[in-house]
Amino acid sequence: MGHLRAKTLVLVVVMVAASSVGDIFLKQGMDRIPVQLDAASLGSAFAQTVTSGQIWLGIACLLFSFVLYLMLLSWADYSYVMPVSSFGYAVVALLAVLVLGESVTVGRWAGVALICMGVGLVGRTEPRTTEAN
Amino acid sequence: MRLLIFLLVAVLASTAGEIAITHGMKKVGGPERLAPRAILAFLGRALGSGWFWLGTGLSALYFYSMLALLSWAPVSLIVPATALSYVVGAFGAKLLLRERVSPARWTGVALVCAGVALAWVA
Numbered sequence: 268m269g270h271l272r273a274k275t276l277v278l279v280v281v282m283v284a285a286s287s288v289g290d291i292f293l294k295q296g297m298d299r300i301p302v303q304l305d306a307a308s309l310g311s312a313f314a315q316t317v318t319s320g321q322i323w324l325g326i327a328c329l330l331f332s333f334v335l336y337l338m339l340l341s342w343a344d345y346s347y348v349m350p351v352s353s354f355g356y357a358v359v360a361l362l363a364v365l366v367l368g369e370s371v372t373v374g375r376w377a378g379v380a381l382i383c384m385g386v387g388l389v390g391r392t393e394p395r396t397t398e399a400n
Numbered sequence: 401m402r403l404l405i406f407l408l409v410a411v412l413a414s415t416a417g418e419i420a421i422t423h424g425m426k427k428v429g430g431p432e433r434l435a436p437r438a439i440l441a442f443l444g445r446a447l448g449s450g451w452f453w454l455g456t457g458l459s460a461l462y463f464y465s466m467l468a469l470l471s472w473a474p475v476s477l478i479v480p481a482t483a484l485s486y487v488v489g490a491f492g493a494k495l496l497l498r499e500r501v502s503p504a505r506w507t508g509v510a511l512v513c514a515g516v517a518l519a520w521v522a
Contacts, residue, residue, distance in 0.1 A: 274434075334439070334443065337425055337442075337443070337446050337452075338425075338430060338431060338442065340421060340422045340425040340426070341425040341426060341428065341429060341430030341431075341442065341446075342430045344493060344497070344499040345418060345419060345422040345489065345492075345493045345497060345499065346489065346490045346493035346494065346497075346499045346501050346505060346509070347505070349418065349486065349489050349490075349493075350486060350490075350505075350508055350509045353486070353512045353515075353516060356515070356516065356519060360519075374518060374519070374521070375518075375519045375520075377518055377519075378514075378515045378516065378517070378518035378520070379515065379519060380515070381511050381512070381514050381515030381518060382511070382512050382515035382516060382519070383515075384508075384511050384515075385507075385508040385510070385511030385512035385513075385514075385515060386508065386512065387508070388504050388505070388507055388508030388511065389504070389505050389508035389509065389512070390508075391504065392502055392504050392505045392508075393500075393502075396499050396500035397426070397497065397498055397499055397500075
């Protein structure tokens with residue numbers, strides 16, 4: 268495995284892990300906050316959101332993941348990073364079952380399996396096909 | 401009809417936005433090393449790039465088109481339809497960024513697109 272591909276794949280894994288964990292934090296944080304559609308409860312829901320540690324952890328994870336995304340695109344192809352990042356669907360499905368106790372349908376697992384096959388194929392191609400400037 | 405137009409806007413805006421950001425990041429160049437100072441300098445260059453803000457604006461357009469779409473139709477219709485972005489994105493990368501999309505990469509992109517669509521329809 269070339270140096271560029273190794274560096275790219277490691278960063279993709281960290282980026283996907285950060286965004287998936289971020290999503291789970293946001294979900295856990297928002298589950299504790301009752302949201303109703305009238306002015307008074309929206310105000311209090313907003314106050315609870317900006318004071319929730321889990322929400323801020325989620326935002327930090329997602330920001331970190333976005334920085335890694337920008338870094339990846341500075342050397343790797345968009346047509347490489349975009350499909351390979353869809354690996355996140357598999358991680359979120361797994362975390363939803365393991366951490367949140369959600370149930371995932373057979374059809375959804377079949378979709379996740381297709382995604383993983385696609386990620387495997389794209390992951391083996393050359394990460395950068397344009398010349399560096 | 402309205403649904404179709406907004407779907408088109410959502411897919412094109414998200415693809416164009418990502419392509420603008422990719423072009424901008426290639427132009428500013430990545431961090432020389434994976435060290436905090438080099439990464440901060442890279443972020444400074446990235447935020448100073450017009451392409452980055454064009455891409456961010458287009459992503460905002462995508463976000464609001466998605467909100468509109470989700471208010472009219474169920475998520476199990478909208479998400480599979482926007483999975484088309486994977487294929488449109490590969491075309492855009494080939495045509496605009498001159499990336500070489502090999503047959504293996506096309507096949508992988510098609511599998512991911514089908515997988516995302518299936519995961520949300522099922």
